[in-house]
Amino acid sequence: ANKIENSILIQKQAARLLEIKAEGIDYSKKDLIIQRND
Helix, strand or coil, X not given: XXXXXXXXXXHHHHHHHHHHHHHCCCCCHHXXXXXXXX
16 A cells, blocks of 8 residues: 555544544443554
């Protein structure tokens, strides 16, 4: 994957995590870890 695809994926993951947090659903800190592949 190229840099643009990676940044889009990270944005989607971040948006999903923010939705979960906004809804007040319990989530573990493991879910916040985004694995990087530089």
